[in-house]
Each structure stands twice: as structure tokens, then as C-alpha cells.
Amino acid sequence: MQFLGRVGTVLLGLSLVLAMCLPVGAVEPIKIGVLGPMSFTQGEGHWNGATMAADEINGAGGVKVAGVMRPIKLIKVDTNEFLSIPDATNAVEMAVSRYKVDFLVGGFRTEAVQVMQDIAMDAKKIFIGCGAAHPELCTRVTKDYDRYKYWFRLTPINSKYLGKVDFILLGTAAAIMKKTLGIKKIKVAVVAEKAAWADPIVNISQKLLPAKMGMEVVGVWRPSPVAKDCTAELAAIQRAGAHIVFTTFSSSVGLTFAKQMGELKVPAAAVGINVESQKSGFWEATGGKGNYTETINTYARVAITPKTIPFYDKYVKLFNQAPNYTAGTYDALYILKEAVEKAGSVESDKVLPFVEKTDNVGTAGRVVFDKSHDVTWGPGYVTALGTQWQDGKIQCVWPYHWEKVFYEGTVPFKLAPWIVDYWKNKK
């Protein structure tokens, strides 16, 4: 008994010494949950952008909150939203309740982000979306501000503006074809994956192209978003005599379509939205057959702002791939840092007014949130880009002196040589 008593006294003494050695009030990190399908390119973009920003911020000492420098701790939340939306719900619940994150960034599929948004709003966590484009996500803020005020969208621009850019790209390509090939009336094949977000673009195309843009719609094709073969569609498009294929793809069909279009050397320019062609792996996955594919994009190696090229180069150096729009988490972290430092707190209600007042020169343009907490689009703000694959490189081809906007490094849009040959010989 006496021996046990001595051991107890020693242990108690040791505990006291250990307790005295611990620093009083150790600095608690700011926890940011990064949401994304981490096995897929989109999730990799979320994580890469966030880690790059977090490393830079922590390297510079952290975030100054009420005089204390606090580091950022990222929590990787794999939403698996491509394969299962319930997985996304569970992942966000876990981030909020178990890991007790202070803020959330990321998300990709609108259907999944809507659910994630609800969970984040219930937990009163500021959530900066970097992936989903549907306007409804921000309409919710105007409809029910008190509930959805913690939501902001940073990338990409919403699908309404994406549609605008889409038609500008189409008009630009049509003008170049008319001038280069002497075509009087441009014939357009509208090809859009069968998905709800693509329906408005198809409907508007059918009305707008003949009525306002002086083009002829030779047909509308709606392949499945995951179609593995588009040769039949391409044969029909060529039979229809299309000069331009106006694409609306966000899924794997974009890769299949571009690859087969290049293999068959279809004499039409592919212009529009093709999310797969925003990725560095597109060139290899199509075996170079996706050359000359044009798409709306967020990043390219052009001087949108003084931050763009350094960000782009560092990203490529670190991750061996070009950033896609989900890497907007990089800017999201800097926006949060600025707001937290101004608020002197990590409490959502204190930080919120400062996020609302954001006027930040980011990597994709000047970020100002509108009343619906959506990123503002237009000259002087975020414009988005038109990029085209040109001999193995993603080149920015738009804005090319549009509304006095020109980013250093932008090059002219190119027509594939077989398109030029075909239509010149046809005359």
C-alpha cells in the first residue's frame, strides 16, 4: 500500500510539472473544410487551390485575429458527389459537427451543392462555392436572406452569364469563319448533353441564332452526358453541312465528342462549353485529337490581373496540371483571411459583413459580390475566358479586345486546317 501511495504521489507530481510546462492558451487554428469529389479532377482542383493558399498564408505567419496570428488548418472533405449525393450530405455533416470547421469552400455539382448549402446554412457557416454554376444557389439568398446569407459563389460565373459568354464566343468564331472562308450564312449544329442546365442554352440557341445572329440552325443533337460513342451524331452533323458545332458539355461526353470529331476531321469548328477541354489531361486523353476545341474557361496563362500568371505558374509547378475553375478555393481562402482579419473574429455573423463588402483583386479577376452573393460578371470584374487548344497548349482566345478588355498573352482564335481546306475547296 505504501509503495502504491508513493507511485501515486510521483505520478501526481509529474502531471503537475507537465501541466505547468504547457503553454497557456495555445493558438487554435482556423479550420476550413474543403468540399469536393476528391478522387476526381474537380475535387483535386478544390484541394490544390486551398492548400496552395493555406501554405502561403501560414508561411507568412497565419491570419491575424484580434492581435493573434492563427494558422489555417484545412479539413479535406471528400463529397464523392459524382457517384453519390448522400455521400456529400454525410461528408458535410461530418465536417460541421465532428471536425467543427469554421468555414466551408468548394462543392461542384449543383444538385449536391444545394444539399450541402442547406447543411451549412443550418450550422450558420460561411460557405464560398467554387464549382456549381446554377443561379438558384444565389437566388436563394435574395429569396430568404436570413437563412442563406452565409452562402457566396466565387467560381464559375453563374450559368446565365456563362450563356452570354457562350454566344459571344459563337459570334466571334462565326465572324472569323465568314471573313476567312467567305461564307455568307453560317450553319450551326447545336449539340448539348441531355441535362437540365443545358436546356435553356438549347432553347435560346434555336430562337436567337436565326433571329438575332443571322445564322441557320441545321439541327439539334442531345447525346447522353455519359455517351461513349458520338460517331453517329458526327456523321449526321457533317451531312447537315454545319460550319460550327455549338457545344454544351460538362460531362465525359465532351471528351468523346472532341476526340471523335478530331479523328474524323469533321469540317466544323467546335465552340461553346466543353468542361473536359478545360483540363490539362484533355490533350493526352484525346491523343491530341481535341486540337482546336474551344471552351469557356476561368484560368489561362494570361494577365487577367497581376496575380494570375504567378498563380498559374506556381500551380502548374506544384501539381503538374493547369488550374480549373474549382481551384478558385485559392482566392476563397484569401477572401476569408481578409474578412476575418477585418472582423477580428471567426464567428460567422461577425465575418459576414466583411465578406459581403469584398473587393478583391483575385487570380480570375476583380471579385465583388452582388446582392445575391454571386460574383459580379463584366468588364472590370470577372469576365471568364474563351480558351482553345492550339497544338498541345491551352491558349486564351477571348476576350480579344471585347468591350476594351484584352488580357496580355491572349492569341487569336484559330480554325483547323482541314476546316479551311474543306470549305475553300467546296466553293
Place this chain on the structure above:
Amino acid sequence: MILDIIIDGLIKGSVYALLAIGFSLVLGVARIINIAHTALYMTAAYLIYVGTKMMGLPAPVAMVASIVLTVILGLLIYNFFIRPIQEHEAAVLIATIAVAMMIQEVFLMIFGGHYLGVNPLIDGYATILGVKVTYQHLLALGLALVVLLATRLFLQKTRLGLAIRSTAQDREVANLMGMNVTRVAMGTMAVSVGMAAVTGAIVVPLVTVEPTMWMHPLIMMLAIVVLGGLGSIEGSFVGAFILGFAESMVVFLVPMGSFLKDSVALSIMILVLLIRPEGLFGVSFEEER
């Protein structure tokens, strides 16, 4: 347009036929509903990607290696997951679903959800009667026909082929006649997986390699097998071309509904089954009982 439909339908049908005949063979002989069949087709596709893109092997070497490795994997799956429960068809069905999901998850873990591609063996295209067809598609069509012919000869002219056919007709009688039905089943499994692997090898330059690429061919393959008659090799051959042509017709005749091509193909299957429940070449259910 008719020419477009014929050429496109022929190419699609031949690829489906390769998959469906392999599946049908093992179903007819060993009563194994191997849902992992198209997951093995995907395995061959990934192995070719690894061989050509990551290891820098010449494409033909990578193709042969991938076929051999896939057959070995298929036999391991048969030995460890199927054989112990072979007598319980429902259990085999569920086990092979699990195996297919496992294969998918393994590839997802290793390669992520990235869309990968393999270069065609022959670049360029030919114009046949005004229809552009890539050489790789023509090669796929040619190879598919050669493989189908070789399978037919194998089944008709070899001792193992005879054993497979007799086991397919009546497993019990084949057993009583002194055939080692387990060994025949294993041989059939090897041929069946080999066909899945060959299909993967032929098709890989035409498709996007990704961890869920096995699902769509699985649905089409099941539809073809049911349409042709469960376990009937002739039925699978004919069924594959019917669905291939049906898909092409939808795209050419209803461009706005080209996403419906799979649904239309499956509807044709249902229609045929309503008229002829045993499928085009199947044994009637009454007779079977």
C-alpha cells in the same frame, strides 16, 4: 442516311456481340451470371493504358499482356468467389456484382476519376460510300468478326468446344457421360474472360477509360443476352446487331432524342420479350422446366 445507319450499326453491333457472346457462353455452360464480365473488359482497357502510356510498351505487346493478365484475374475470381457458390445462381449474381464494384473501386483508388485515353493503333479515317469511318473502328469491326469466327470454330471443331456445347445443352448428362464439368466451366470461364479482354483491347482507343466505363456495356450486354435468349450464342450475335442498329437509327432519325438510344434499344428488348418470352433463340421456359 441509310448507309450511315448500316455502317454505324455494324460497328456498334460487332463490339456488343463480342461482349455478349462471352457472357452468354459462361451463362449457357456453367449457369454463371457473371456481372463482373464488363468489369474485366474495363480491367483489360486499364492494363493497356498502363502498358502503353505509363510503361511505354508497344501497343500490340500491351494488348497481349493485358489479355493474359485479365484472363488470369478472371480465373482467380472464378476460383475464389464463384466456384464455392456456383450451385446457387442468385448468390453468384450478387457475388459478381460485389466483385465488379471492387474492381471499380480499385481503379478509382489508383487512377482517380480521371478520363484517360489510349492512342489508336492506326490513325486516320476512310470514306466508305460517303461515310467517314476511322481506321480504328474498321479494325474493331474486322477483329470482332475474326474473334467471333474463331470462337465459332473453337466451339464446333475442338474437343473442349464439344465439351462446352454438350455441357451447355445438359450439364447433368454431360457429367454422367464422364465429362469434368467443373473443368469445362473453368475452361469456358477462361474463354469468356478472354473475349471480354479482347473486346477491351480492341475498343480501348475508341472509348474513354474511366472507373465506371463497365456499367453501360453491362446494361447493353444483359439486354442483348435476354433479347437473344439466355445462354444462346447465336441469339447474342443477332441481338447485338439488332440493338446496334436500333441505337444508330435513333441518332439519325431523332437527333433531338439521341440520348434515348439506350432506352429505345432496351424497349425493343422488352417488346420482343412480350411477343416471345424466351428471347429470339432461347429455349422456352415451359420446355426448360
